[in-house]
Amino acid sequence: MVDPTPQRAWRALCSFCGAPVEFRSADSPMAVCSYCRSTLLRDGDTLRRIGQVADLFDDHSPLQLGVAGRYQGEPFMLVGRAQMAYDEGVWNEWHALFDNGRSGWLSEDNGQHVFAFEQPARSALPEHWARVAPGQAVFIDQAPWVVASVAMARVQAAEGELAFVPDFKQAHTVLELRDTQGQVLSIDDSETPPRRFVGRAVALPDLALSGLREGSSEAKVKSSGIECPNCGTPLTPRLGQSLSIACPSCKSVVDISQKDEGAGLGYYAQDNGLEPLIPMGRTGRLDAEGSGYADDWQVVGYQERCDEPESSEDEQTFWREYLLYNQQNGFAFLVDAEDGWSVVRPVTGVPSTRSATAAFKGVTYRKKYTYTAKTTYVIGEFYWKVRRDQRTLNTDYVGTGSHGTHQLNREQTGSEITWSAGRAIDAAVVMKAFGIHAAKAAAFRRDAGAGGSWSFGEQGWVWVLVVIIVVIMLARCSSDECGRVRDTYGAASLEYQQCSSRAGSSGGSWGGSGGGSWGGYSSGGSHK
Structure with a gap:
């Protein structure tokens, strides 16, 4: 010791x-x-x-x-x-x-x-040097670096x-750069000449730390408390670092970054949505690093996102992200996308990129899609400021050969670029980790076909719930939300009839089958 x-x-x-x-x-x-x-x-x-x-x-x-x-x-x-x-x-x-x-x-x-x-x-x-752009490659002290962020x-x-x-x-200007060896270079102009710091994750x-803060990481707030500026409901942040929190009553997203300054809190209202498949606050034992060792991760935030197709001929996709927290390991993201589940974490270095490929930690990736992602609905807490219709520019990569389950994402928000790495995981692993009852398995499966005949029962109603969730998410991203449900299940299906009734429309075309985004490796918003 x-x-x-x-x-x-x-x-x-x-x-x-x-x-x-x-x-x-x-x-x-x-x-x-x-x-x-x-x-x-x-x-x-x-x-x-x-x-x-x-x-x-x-x-x-x-x-x-x-x-x-x-x-x-x-x-x-x-x-x-x-x-x-x-x-x-x-x-x-x-x-x-x-x-x-x-x-x-x-x-x-x-x-x-x-x-x-x-x-x-x-x-x-x-x-x-202080006016370089994120993503730009520069040489400093005869070594190559890539600009990750420029901030005041x-x-x-x-x-x-x-x-x-x-x-x-x-x-002062703070410039952060990263290299393919996993190093971080920080430069700031608070002194002349600017100071340089080099580190690793x-x-x-x-x-082997001793003397750590004991107990949970519950936030300390002033005795007056925090109230939702829209409906007056008391808000209780659980993480002290949270900068945004969704009101559990009216679903308004509240900026609490100035909660101790005595000023009015900014907020924006959002439509009510259905509860996430994994309950907020639930703790699960999950291997978020792919190292073979599991840790306890708590669900502290949830967001729904979609891409913005470049043309009406491109297919639009949506996905959902659960923000996970572990007191010593920080944050991770559990992603529920159309093609399956994955778990990702931000990384310190940058991959080596060339044309349509990227290499990171011995794995070669090929580029899948580049797209603009939009956040449409959130609940819980977030360690970055959540803004209405927050947008990021994303590029998704997938591992090649035997590393086909590996995933890589580049996400840019304003003057900051974040790389995240992860891997696909089975829905059954997610359910087991977070104690989800087997009766809800149908709602967690993403690769099941929609055709064929089946009878109603518990699983049938689960599928109806899934379709309703799909419709709500598509309604936030598209003006013609029922077209895809009709194309998938048929115009005479119960799913399409429910969609039409809910949307007050008779369907319509929702685009073709070409292009679209991979969707869902990202790491949330812009944040240090």
Whole structure:
């Protein structure tokens, strides 16, 4: 076990409230008083107060100050945190101090974590480096990188001991790049010359951490609570990092990113929908990494999405995504698409792409479709801001040869690109993982043919429910929602009659059979 006692420390009293403040590194220029939130600069042997920082946005992370662990065999302790804010939300940068005096940063990255260290510049940055576009390939320090995101971000809040003096008022350009070796390069212009940090993805269980936050990750909210601005129903976020939550009563999507600022909450109303096949809040034991080891994942969010065909001749598809959460492993997505189920997670690096192929971690993929995806309905909580009819540009890839169940997705939202990797899984595996009764198996199957004769019973009514779900989702994506049901089941079928009755129309053509999107490997919205 790592000894949390430092070999040496510098202690003083806060110049504002008199509380003890400790510096574990002789190189740390500032700290935040844990009692009065004063920002304190070291000035010789005294502390000088330069202001007061905002309260931290309490999030889902099991990390906290004092957590100790090992990385590449070296002991470290988390001694500080800088909480970064940009238009799409917030993320944490944890200051890790190693026993050998080295400083590192354990950063959040799309629901996962990256361990990064400052790197000296070996060459000048490309001209206009801060104005590159996501997806652009650049050479920095004689190495190839791909731009993943460009954002204006600032230090929103901080605690503990930091290795730099943050500017809490001014936003700076933060450029994030990735390479095919799984590395992440971060550059920001908060200082001159810009600082560079290089890191790799890490799994918290591999860091042998001790002193983690105990208990569930339930959000802490002010005693006044949060009310839906549309209907007044009390809202109770379960994840502190959630930036959007759907009201359980009126289904309005509420932006809670400013819930502690005293300002009115933004929202938009959406139509009521049917409950997802997997109940919200249900926990299932699932191997989300394909490693052969299962973890407990809780369903915290659900969204329905569809593609936007480029022409009326293209087939439109829809799919549903369940946002899963595990306290140490972060987030994953369970996708229910027309061709089956899959589980995907955002990845740190970028694949090597050429023409219509991509290579990632020894697997070769071929491109299937590029399409615009639109989110049409959500319930639950999300760690990004959900916007009405939120759109992303997606490209789907599928593994070749013996890796036919492997999947890869590139998703772009604004100035950020996220790659996700996953694999197809059987519906029976999903049902077993989340304790779904066998009587509902028909609703989970996606490869069953629609023809043939069958009699009503429990499975028959399940199929009717499935058709109704299909109709509702298509109604949000298409103005002629019954055409496909008619083409599949026939104009005299009960399914088509129910669809026509619900939609108040007599059907109509819904497009041909060519093209369309693969649909459903994506990782949700734009988020750090």
